[in-house]
Amino acid sequence: MGQFYIGGDKMDAKFSAMYEVGVKLRPQAEQAFREGNYSKAAELDGRIRERLSPAEVKKLAFAEARVRD
Template sequence: MRLNFADIVEKRFGFLLELGFVKTEALPTMVRYRKGDLELSIYLGRQSYEVGFEIGHANETYSMSEIIRATDPGTADQYRNAAATTATELATAVDRLAGLVTKYGERALRDDPAFFAGLSQQRKDWSETYALDVLAQQVRPKAEAAFREGRFREAAELYEKIHARLTPAELKKLDIARQRG
């Protein structure tokens, strides 16, 4: 299906040229812009038909949701790339995306070092949180089994590993396991 993606993006993202960006590539499903160390990609998923935006800076690439999260976490939680399978849907999705880029990406488009440092820290924090969540999913059943079976020293050690993710009931079990271990 021919949606004229590149043409729509070039029209809706014309403001990038005014900001000093240069179009470096225009393909049926990807349009790229560059300015100094910044590289922007507006893309249409070949199978998903999702319309998305990424900005590359210092060997890192950040998505639209990460950019939104840096200034408005509540909106970022609700954000999803729009999917478009018709020319009308595509024009609407690209318009929406251009609006989000101008609203939330202004500091990124200016190559603000503090903004990119914040994005990097945000990604690091998310990674650490995710790792702890995964660890908690793996350790929790083992800790519960050890507690049930009266292996209190082992239960205490396991609960300690995920202390930040313990429920009030698990904190109580940790106290008991410490006392009995």
């Protein structure tokens, strides 16, 4: 079977960022939101705001509003 190679630092950095979002931050933010820990959810999702779906942006806005109240 063939090998897959990501060449260059730019691609490695992009892959690393995508991995962090998909595997680390989003699941942690989802869990925090479900548990009602809105400050943690807002902090985690706020770090990746530009990569969030429209529904995730709404959840982030809700969490941020709850933290301010």
